[in-house]
Amino acid sequence: MKSYLAAAIQMTSVPDVQKNLAQAEEFIDLAVNQGAQLVGLPENFAFMGEEDEKLAQANSIAQESEKFLKTMAQRYQVTILGGGFPVPTDSGKVYNTALLVDSSGQEVSRYLKVHLFDVNVPDGNTYRESSTVMAGKELPEICVTEKLGNIGLSVCYDVRFPELYRDLSRQGAHVLFVPAAFTAFTGKDHWQVLLQARAIENTCYVIAPAQTGINYARRQTHGHAMIIDPWGVILADAGEQPGIAIAEINPGRIEQVRRQMPSLQHRVFM
Numbered sequence: 001m002k003s004y005l006a007a008a009i010q011m012t013s014v015p016d017v018q019k020n021l022a023q024a025e026e027f028i029d030l031a032v033n034q035g036a037q038l039v040g041l042p043e044n045f046a047f048m049g050e051e052d053e054k055l056a057q058a059n060s061i062a063q064e065s066e067k068f069l070k071t072m073a074q075r076y077q078v079t080i081l082g083g084g085f086p087v088p089t090d091s092g093k094v095y096n097t098a099l100l101v102d103s104s105g106q107e108v109s110r111y112l113k114v115h116l117f118d119v120n121v122p123d124g125n126t127y128r129e130s131s132t133v134m135a136g137k138e139l140p141e142i143c144v145t146e147k148l149g150n151i152g153l154s155v156c157y158d159v160r161f162p163e164l165y166r167d168l169s170r171q172g173a174h175v176l177f178v179p180a181a182f183t184a185f186t187g188k189d190h191w192q193v194l195l196q197a198r199a200i201e202n203t204c205y206v207i208a209p210a211q212t213g214i215n216y217a218r219r220q221t222h223g224h225a226m227i228i229d230p231w232g233v234i235l236a237d238a239g240e241q242p243g244i245a246i247a248e249i250n251p252g253r254i255e256q257v258r259r260q261m262p263s264l265q266h267r268v269f270m
């Protein structure tokens with residue numbers, strides 16, 4: 001593995017798949033023009049809207065999302081993460097699915113979001129993700145690649161459960177993806193701290209694509225898509241407008257930090 005550039009895309013997805021995919025392609029194009037070889041799209045990149053509308057359109061959202069990711073990966077010759085889209089199940093609910101596609105357009109990793117956001121946020125908004133989503137039951141497996149290192153997937157609310165990332169680093173992860181649609185309210189106090197903690201405690205890069213702004217009705221997301229190095233330093237932050245955060249993933253830096261802070265080797269309990 002040599003150094004390469006990665007991009008975390010930040011977008012304001014709305015309840016309109018074609019609009020969202022057009023926005024996503026614009027930012028993929030921008031990232032690739034700046035030299036990115038690994039590009040991540042946020043949770044709900046293809047559709048962000050009311051839960052019942054999402055369920056009603058789940059079949060087409062799933063198909064369009066997969067087709068889009070494979071087409072983009074091939075057209076731009078990059079590896080792309082689709083950070084979360086609904087995939088229907090027999091139960092009538094969907095899996096919140098993250099999909100990693102390599103530059104030949106092949107699926108290389110798939111993860112079904114395990115931790116569902118069933119939370120009454122103190123700003124008055126209530127979230128019951130489990131009313132429409134089936135929880136995945138399995139820890140993600142790292143995707144081992146020669147050019148991009150070992151990549152681990154997760155989605156949004158998962159970031160609050162460090163044991164998932166511990167398992168990924170135990171498997172040998174170098175890069176942890178945390179695509180998200182974090183609420184503006186929780187995000188302002190928790191988002192960056194949680195991401196930095198996952199980077200520092202696992203001495204891994206963290207790539208966190210994000211939703212930002214007003215997505216629909218009163219739903220507002222935090223933004224600040226970012227890339228963090230294994231020491232916890234923020235290398236790029238997309239701020240609050242749609243755009244990209246781009247930074248170098250450097251294997252030498254991982255080795256250096258793991259020499260300077262060998263905490264992974266000092267684990268006692270797992």
Ligand SMILES: O=C(O)CNC(=O)[C@H](CS)NC(=O)CCC(=O)C(=O)O
Pocket residue numbers: 043044048049117127128129156157160180181182183186187190219
């Ligand atoms: O909201 C929607 O419209 C679609 N749903 C999502 O984006 C998901 C599941 S509800 N959001 C989160 O997981 C936020 C986590 C979070 O914000 C935290 O952990 O604080």
